[in-house]
Amino acid sequence: MPRKQRQPGDAFLSQNKCNLGTNxxxxxxxxxxxxxxxxxxxxxxxxxxxxxxxxxxxxxxTLNETQFYFKVFEDIGYVDSMMANFSPGRSLYMEATTGVDWEGIKFYFKDWLSYLKREVSAPDKWGRLVEEVKSLIGETQVENTAFSHQEYLEVRRNIETIKNQLSSIPLLETQNIAILHQLNHVAEMTDKLNKFDWRNFFIGTITSCVIQLGVTQEHAKLFAELIRNTFSGWMLLK
Known part of the structure; x- marks a missing residue:
């Protein structure tokens, strides 16, 4: 069957879909x-x-060391008709074009390069925040041994101190409640984990909490400083 000439409006794929179909x-x-x-x-x-x-x-x-790509398909139902599938897109992780000719493919390729530049040049604000929180709390190596009774009591006292002083940080009420809940959970794990595992659990819980609750960078630093000052001189969080 001879292939048709593509007419304006014939395209069967919108720019924000990536299922290119069987044609x-x-x-x-x-x-x-x-x-x-x-x-x-x-x-x-x-x-x-x-x-x-x-x-x-x-x-x-493909852009080296990334999952970003630009791929061209032939629309076999039409003469000289092509489509492109690419990542990143303008507003989606993956996007695709309608049926176009080669000049249209080049137009989308130039757009794709601008999307690539936007993504690879954007700072990783969340990743940077995680590293800053970890740096403020500290990452000293600790023994893989159980807490002594005295250490257990000291950890619980320190966590209570953090809970009591948390109101000094201007967090949203929902953030404050959620962090208090997580601190209670961390305290409960003191008698279930050894020092090494508890320390990693503590840092991971606090970091995840800050990210998931959308705590601002300024408030996250205040929270990390509160933790570090409370545990100051203590071997787990130097």
Whole structure:
């Protein structure tokens, strides 16, 4: 059956969907087409072509050391019609185009490069916050032994001190309640875990709590300092 000429409005795939359907097949790019994409990367100026890899069969470009890609498909139901599937997208992790010609593919490729730049240049604010909290609390190596009775009592007293002083940090009421609940849970685990496991559990619980509750960076630092000052001089959180 002869293939049709694509008409405006014929595209059956919206830009925010990635299911390309059964009327497409992966398209092997010509050397001349790959050269044009190479030139577009150089023209953009942020990336170097050496930062990209071409998968076997010349069907897909990927940004090295990431899961980001740009892949071209042939729309076998129409003449000279192609589609692109790529990640990241403008507002979604994966997006796809409607049916376009090669000039349209290059247009979307340039957009994709801008999305790539946005993602790889964006600071990892959550990751940075986690590291700052860990740094403030401390990461001293501790023995893999059980708490003595005196150590157990001291940990419980320190946690009670943190709970009593938590109101000095201007947290939201929901954040304050949730953190108090987690501190109670941490205290309960003192007689169930050895010192090494408890310390990791404590830091992991506090870090997760800060992230999941959306505690601001400023308030997270105050909370971490409260913990560090309370446990100051104590071997678990130096």
């Amino acid at each position: 497409t097949r992966i398209m092997q790019l010509l050397r001349s087409q790959l050269n044009e994409l190479y030139d577009l990367i150089e023209k953009q100026g942020y990336f170097s072509p050496s930062q990209f890899s071409i998968l076997a069969g010349q069907t897909e470009l």
